[in-house]
Amino acid sequence: MFDDKRPEELAYVGRSSDRPDTMEKLTGEATYVSDMRLPGMLHAQVKKSPHARARIVRIDTGKAAAMPGVRAIITGDEVDVHIGLYIVDKYVLAKGEVRHYGEAVAAVAADSLEEARAAADAIEVEYEVLPPVLHHMDALKPDAPLVHPDLGSYGYVAAAFTPMPGTNIANHTKLRKGDVDKGFAEAAYIVEREYDCPSVQHVPMETHVAIVQWGKGDRVSIWTSAQSPFTVRNLFCHAFGLAHAQVRVQIPYVGGGFGGKAGIGVEPLCAVLSRKAGGRPVKFQATREEEFSLLPCRSALTYRIKTGVSAEGKIVAQQMTMYWDSGAYADYAVNVTRASGYSASGPYEIPNAWVDAYTIYTNKPYGTAYRGFGHVEFHWAVERHMELVAQAIGMDPLLFRLKNALRPGSKTLTGETIQKNTGNVVACIEDAARRIHYGDLTPEEKERQKQTGWKIGKGVAALHKAPAMPPFTATAVILKMNEDGSVLVNLALTDYGQGTYTSIRQIVAERLGFPPKKIRVAFENDTDRDPYDWQTVASKGLVLSGNAAILAAEDLLKNAYDVAAQALHANPRDLAHDGERVFLRHHPDKGVSFSSMAVGLALPNGNGIGGPLIGVGRYIAQGLSNLNKETGEGTPALDWTFGAHGMIVEVNEESGEYRVLKVASVYDVGRAINPDMVRGQAIGGMMQGLGTATCEGYIYDKDGRLLNPSFTDNKIPTAKDLPLEVECAVVETPQIDGPYGARGVGEHSMISVAPALGNAIQKATGAELTHMPMRFEDVWRALENREPIDNWITKSPVGSCRSAPEARPKE
Amino acid sequence: MKITLTVNGDRYERECAEHHTLLRFIRETLGLTGTKEGCGMGECGACTVIMNGRAVNSCMVLAAEADGAVIQTIEGEAKGPTLSDIQASFERNHAVQCGFCTPGMVMSVKELLASDPHPSVDAIKEAVEGNFCRCTGYTQIVEAVTELTGTGAKGGLDHV
Amino acid sequence: MLHPFRYLAPQSAQELAAMLADHASDGKILAGGTDLIPNIRNGVFKPSVVIDVKKLPDASSLRLGADGLSLGPAVTVNDILRSKDARERYPVLCACAHELASHQVRNRATVAGNVVNASPCSDMAPALLCLDAVAVIGSGTGQRELPFREFFTGVKKTALKPGEWLDRIVVPASSAGARGSYLKLKRIAGHDLGIVGVLFVRLGGSLRFGVSSAAPTPVLVDTVTAKDGPDQAAATVLGSVSPISDVRGTKEYRQHMIGVFVRRLLAEVK
Ligand SMILES: Cc1cc2nc3c(=O)[nH]c(=O)nc-3n(C[C@H](O)[C@H](O)[C@H](O)COP(=O)(O)OP(=O)(O)OC[C@H]3O[C@@H](n4cnc5c(N)ncnc54)[C@H](O)[C@@H]3O)c2cc1C
Ligand code: FES
Numbered sequence A: 001m002f003d004d005k006r007p008e009e010l011a012y013v014g015r016s017s018d019r020p021d022t023m024e025k026l027t028g029e030a031t032y033v034s035d036m037r038l039p040g041m042l043h044a045q046v047k048k049s050p051h052a053r054a055r056i057v058r059i060d061t062g063k064a065a066a067m068p069g070v071r072a073i074i075t076g077d078e079v080d081v082h083i084g085l086y087i088v089d090k091y092v093l094a095k096g097e098v099r100h101y102g103e104a105v106a107a108v109a110a111d112s113l114e115e116a117r118a119a120a121d122a123i124e125v126e127y128e129v130l131p132p133v134l135h136h137m138d139a140l141k142p143d144a145p146l147v148h149p150d151l152g153s154y155g156y157v158a159a160a161f162t163p164m165p166g167t168n169i170a171n172h173t174k175l176r177k178g179d180v181d182k183g184f185a186e187a188a189y190i191v192e193r194e195y196d197c198p199s200v201q202h203v204p205m206e207t208h209v210a211i212v213q214w215g216k217g218d219r220v221s222i223w224t225s226a227q228s229p230f231t232v233r234n235l236f237c238h239a240f241g242l243a244h245a246q247v248r249v250q251i252p253y254v255g256g257g258f259g260g261k262a263g264i265g266v267e268p269l270c271a272v273l274s275r276k277a278g279g280r281p282v283k284f285q286a287t288r289e290e291e292f293s294l295l296p297c298r299s300a301l302t303y304r305i306k307t308g309v310s311a312e313g314k315i316v317a318q319q320m321t322m323y324w325d326s327g328a329y330a331d332y333a334v335n336v337t338r339a340s341g342y343s344a345s346g347p348y349e350i351p352n353a354w355v356d357a358y359t360i361y362t363n364k365p366y367g368t369a370y371r372g373f374g375h376v377e378f379h380w381a382v383e384r385h386m387e388l389v390a391q392a393i394g395m396d397p398l399l400f401r402l403k404n405a406l407r408p409g410s411k412t413l414t415g416e417t418i419q420k421n422t423g424n425v426v427a428c429i430e431d432a433a434r435r436i437h438y439g440d441l442t443p444e445e446k447e448r449q450k451q452t453g454w455k456i457g458k459g460v461a462a463l464h465k466a467p468a469m470p471p472f473t474a475t476a477v478i479l480k481m482n483e484d485g486s487v488l489v490n491l492a493l494t495d496y497g498q499g500t501y502t503s504i505r506q507i508v509a510e511r512l513g514f515p516p517k518k519i520r521v522a523f524e525n526d527t528d529r530d531p532y533d534w535q536t537v538a539s540k541g542l543v544l545s546g547n548a549a550i551l552a553a554e555d556l557l558k559n560a561y562d563v564a565a566q567a568l569h570a571n572p573r574d575l576a577h578d579g580e581r582v583f584l585r586h587h588p589d590k591g592v593s594f595s596s597m598a599v600g601l602a603l604p605n606g607n608g609i610g611g612p613l614i615g616v617g618r619y620i621a622q623g624l625s626n627l628n629k630e631t632g633e634g635t636p637a638l639d640w641t642f643g644a645h646g647m648i649v650e651v652n653e654e655s656g657e658y659r660v661l662k663v664a665s666v667y668d669v670g671r672a673i674n675p676d677m678v679r680g681q682a683i684g685g686m687m688q689g690l691g692t693a694t695c696e697g698y699i700y701d702k703d704g705r706l707l708n709p710s711f712t713d714n715k716i717p718t719a720k721d722l723p724l725e726v727e728c729a730v731v732e733t734p735q736i737d738g739p740y741g742a743r744g745v746g747e748h749s750m751i752s753v754a755p756a757l758g759n760a761i762q763k764a765t766g767a768e769l770t771h772m773p774m775r776f777e778d779v780w781r782a783l784e785n786r787e788p789i790d791n792w793i794t795k796s797p798v799g800s801c802r803s804a805p806e807a808r809p810k811e
Numbered sequence B: 001m002k003i004t005l006t007v008n009g010d011r012y013e014r015e016c017a018e019h020h021t022l023l024r025f026i027r028e029t030l031g032l033t034g035t036k037e038g039c040g041m042g043e044c045g046a047c048t049v050i051m052n053g054r055a056v057n058s059c060m061v062l063a064a065e066a067d068g069a070v071i072q073t074i075e076g077e078a079k080g081p082t083l084s085d086i087q088a089s090f091e092r093n094h095a096v097q098c099g100f101c102t103p104g105m106v107m108s109v110k111e112l113l114a115s116d117p118h119p120s121v122d123a124i125k126e127a128v129e130g131n132f133c134r135c136t137g138y139t140q141i142v143e144a145v146t147e148l149t150g151t152g153a154k155g156g157l158d159h160v
Numbered sequence C: 001m002l003h004p005f006r007y008l009a010p011q012s013a014q015e016l017a018a019m020l021a022d023h024a025s026d027g028k029i030l031a032g033g034t035d036l037i038p039n040i041r042n043g044v045f046k047p048s049v050v051i052d053v054k055k056l057p058d059a060s061s062l063r064l065g066a067d068g069l070s071l072g073p074a075v076t077v078n079d080i081l082r083s084k085d086a087r088e089r090y091p092v093l094c095a096c097a098h099e100l101a102s103h104q105v106r107n108r109a110t111v112a113g114n115v116v117n118a119s120p121c122s123d124m125a126p127a128l129l130c131l132d133a134v135a136v137i138g139s140g141t142g143q144r145e146l147p148f149r150e151f152f153t154g155v156k157k158t159a160l161k162p163g164e165w166l167d168r169i170v171v172p173a174s175s176a177g178a179r180g181s182y183l184k185l186k187r188i189a190g191h192d193l194g195i196v197g198v199l200f201v202r203l204g205g206s207l208r209f210g211v212s213s214a215a216p217t218p219v220l221v222d223t224v225t226a227k228d229g230p231d232q233a234a235a236t237v238l239g240s241v242s243p244i245s246d247v248r249g250t251k252e253y254r255q256h257m258i259g260v261f262v263r264r265l266l267a268e269v270k
């Protein structure tokens, strides 16, 4: 797809452009599902489990059913509907047993919210509380209770996943490259460390919300705040045994997703209520508290890395063991494990590698996709580890990174060869380092340090990520010409703020040679009207849909040329066009306007030719393969986006307080289709990464109850938390098969922010942090060599991460 | 109970449920859904409106308390078909992504600029500290204000 | 969503007293609502009547008089920050006010509501304690005055009796000009409840510390003397508090940070 064009040859790509959605969002006109009300609509509320694990002995809905306004009540016993993306392990409502705090056990639909709430409160549930398995390391112990005793009977996607019935392991991803034993035997140094991070919330500002109407004849209409209309439809149809033609999914503006709305969410719950209420539409919107525990979060991770290094500082062998906390259901977590497994080393070449990545069921809210898809979590480990290994062998960490970074000719963990056009992580690392004056303090910084007494430190961390998606992921874009010669773009890739549609519009404009203002991208997505897209995830949107958009533009032009050729009695090869018309190259004054051809050209005598002009572009990922389940070998990566952050921090050694003075982020995006959109993703993701690094995380009590399911005790960064200085830059090594050379960057900005901070803190003070978030107290404890805080953010109150089984489960 | 109030210059006399918040009243009774709910707890600022000249979290104000009040919401911000200066600057500076925080954010900035036409960066951050934005990372929002007030420039992306 | 309740807005003290008498068990006073409404939403309180004190005569008055600064029950935290009198004469009050919540919340949150809520992490309480402020308490049978030193009786508990309300807060003229600074440790730089907060005030020759989030109530420590070194001062303050471990931080860290803050403040406020 890539056109080898210099920036000055491009009219729209690579330049600033207005976002087509800002006007509506700035005036309050943009309609989100939370704003929608349908005639006759009912409001749903759920009854949630206060226990992490319990048998449901009895549910009495009698009292609730008699309350005013109540139109439908449903319990798990009544709905035999299984849901699951990769492993079909979840019910719409808990059945028989609750598996996590906050899980829905019953639901009510009523005329008003208040009536629904009152009725839900009046539902009586008798539980037999069972001992929960809470920490993922405890869940691996032989005597651990099984979260899913029936795991062996569940359906799953066998090409990619390996559940282990009779254990709490939902998936085991393996990767074997070279000969690790030999590598370790040859190593001059061996360093082994363990790192961890807790579960966190995505925190879209609009919580999950859906309206579902189960109409007569089983025709179902769904309006939902979601990222992937076709995945919602597909999973919904599978769960309920409906034909795809019976179900329509519409997605208006979406108030943030970050992966938490990638799959299916509250739609089935609304659906069963609507069906029971005789087809009245039912709306359910999660409260912020429900967003934390009823809906999924990001999985916690414990990552153990053992690295063998040669005397010259080259990594010769690495053994990597990831323990992912899936929570009660597998959802996307099994695929996070898989995708993290094949990228587990970060952007470094490891000649002999051994990866075991486990997804582990526990009795906690379940994990799903979250911006970075595992890479934020495991890069925390990898990039702290690189720092600690460098320190252990007495080498500068930057030099150690550069020495081991992937370069053209290097082989990734799965055996893919890095090419000149794959991207340039070395340039990213070097530029990030340069931007923070890595290595020493400037005179101003020295002066500041003297004034404040706070120690200044600088750190760098690198990153890489490829889209985690099936190797045959596909999408389509349709262009429809309007009567006036302007163009409407339809696609089901969802733009919930990332700015993809702005870039798609520029790509279409570039290829058509039309000014962007003549191109409208339809914002609301609709499975009845838009062509298929798999999901809006994985930073693959611009690449795949951008390519499809180019093909669609070419198709539209071809169709227009065909009509013009007939009208002008010319060979299409003799034609050219501008933004208004198609004309003879040799006689530019002879031509036909796009507007006259848009819906079919009427000849002077009244005859018509052509018909409405449309352009269709279909694109499917090329040349990717499934991974060998034993060795991990294969080609999983559509593209690799590399990047690095440089961070300057000042730390008070007495208290552990710190301030981020500067962040400089550099990514190899191939081509920045729209620099403002890239910057928006870069800074937005960086701040989200800082949240993860500094303050976010689930804290549970010993019974598995979530203690901080709200903004009161689960803080996210505010404007005041901005680093004093923020810089972002791009390297542009074109991706040969990306649209105009572009590759994705939506998730990457969040990756490796935490280790850059950890590395900078360590440089400033020597504090060796191996868990995130890095709260001030954690820094203080590290400086004082105190035990980490005994809570679920850092350390299990019942079983420490350090109690992990020493040996790998037997092959 | 019956309340009378002025919203975006329009006078309304409406019945309101006494336990309804001003947020709910604006959204459900008046149908002005531009103002959003992100938490219902005063933490996130998505519900920010201007009440008698002050930015407030409308999720913590009862509609009954707003009897007699003068309220501004995002719907009253544009002047006819054209965006206000604040809105236009948000647009120029790409200070909007998913847009869910945007109405509240604009209201907070509006109150700020009414009392301090040339705020410092720190004052801007302080004014929007109570408005969570999960998408933008705030930088472009701060830039939208500084560019508008002439104390800063639009931010850019460096090419290595 | 809030559960259904009634809203009453008394126009006089007599009306308020009567309403409080009628609704002794099911009524709740509403000021700025920034504590009450979230607590209703979370089901902590389930009043059937909410009684708004903002329509009382003089409720919003912030007056500087001979006896000092007088704050009506509807005076908001931002009213303090906007008041020239408060800024010039009671900078300590402003230092604490500025650390409370976010700008929008401060536009509604009242000083009275903050102290009646009596949270251990109240940011206004340290100032009122250190400045010898007095609570003027109203009731159906007349007024009584109580120094804030005696106002807080436990976690979220005050000396207010059933039927009483906080009618006014008076920060005495004798405290005008007191210098000080408030350090509040938070999880983020943005608005947050404190992990610990320490206010240090020099009032004439007397040294005072007001500590939040470190005991069941906000704490006043006035036993540190000018002769004490920083470590001695820190030990004295620590001896008066009893922090616990919770999701915001551990007891150990709270204790450590109180010491750090005391030393920092002694160096900063000369
Ligand atoms: C997002 C957020 C952040 C916050 N951050 C902080 C913070 O950083 N620091 C801090 O200290 N607080 C904080 N708070 C709590 C709250 O804002 C303050 O305590 C505020 O000052 C309470 O005042 P109010 O007028 O809103 O009280 P209300 O909610 O109206 O009332 C609080 C309580 O006092 C009672 N009451 C009120 N007035 C009277 C009266 N005159 N007589 C008798 N009883 C009365 C009410 O019945 C209620 O029980 C925060 C709140 C929110 C929502
Ligand atoms: S909705 Fe009001 S502050 Fe979040």
Ligand code: FES
Pocket (backbone or CB within 6 Å): A205, A255, A256, A497, B095, B096, B097, B098, B099, B100, B101, B102, B132, B133, B134, B135, B136
């Ligand atoms: S733009 Fe999405 S929350 Fe601010």
